[in-house]
Amino acid sequence: MLIAQITDLHMRTPGDKAYGIIDPAAFMTPAVQALNALTPRPDCVLITGDLTDLGKPVEYQALRDHLQALQIPYFLLPGNHDDRAELRAAFPDHAYLQEGGPFIQYAIETYPLRILALDTVVPMKSHGELCQERLDWLAARLAEQPGRPTLVLMHHPPFLTGIEHMDDIGLLAGGPELERIIARYPNVERVLCGHLHRTIFQRFGGTIASTCPGTAHQLALELGPRPTLQYIMEPPGYQLHWWQGASLVTHHAVIGDYPGPYPFG
DSSP states (O other): OEEEEEBOOOBOSTTOOBTTTBOHHHHHHHHHHHHHTOSSOOSEEEEESOOBSSOOHHHHHHHHHHHTTOOSOEEEEOOTTOOHHHHHHHOTTOGGGGOSTTSOOEEEOSSSSEEEEOOOBOTTOSSEEOOHHHHHHHHHHHHHOTTSOEEEEOSSOSSOOSBHHHHTTSEEESHHHHHHHHHTOTTEEEEEEOSSSSOEEEEETTEEEEEOOBSSOEEOOOOBOOSSOOEEOOOOEEEEEEEOSSOEEEEEEEOSOOSOOOOOO
8 A cells, every 4th residue: 555645834825925935826736736646546635634724615625626636536624724614624535534523533444554534633732632532533443453563643743853943832731641642552553643844753752753845835944943833845645555455654745846757987
């Protein structure tokens, strides 16, 4: 099984620039084209939050318009920039979004790897939390199939990154409890996250938790205290997660046109 992950699209309407510089809609066309061009083609695309920048209906419509060109099944997860109600309204045909009561949490059972999506959103806040209800949901789902290889998706990563401004708006509640739950299930192959606009890995609960680059702007790699949080226009990217039947292998890839490929020799 081959899985593509993109994240932190921060979709705005075409030409509407974030911070006066970033036009997220302009970055989505090459992102979709890059995914469609992959050989072999991924079985699905996981989109791990901050689907829009302001959570507006027009932004979700712009996102839907772009994703119509994606020739691969995709699954959506909200981030702190999203509005659950508007997301559900914009994608009524995505039945899994309508599950989970107040939270957007769901299980995808149709692939060799089971996919469990966990909602970390706190409305109108930048940080994430996992309350007891959300943790109980995950624990119950994992207990259903304790021997089946499983991915857990969430927007906010459950670990500190050293980028202090982002750690201040990371997963501020429920992380230790989540780790204890994950540690009980060695069948959890990976915890896949967004939010950081960079590729970062850490051991977590006996598995690996990781973040993915954004499809537009990236977070500047500035460890430790800084006077302000900054972004940088490094190449946008995505990840490919290859399940080869016994373990998960992850590749970091960039989006854009570059010279090559050339044969060695």
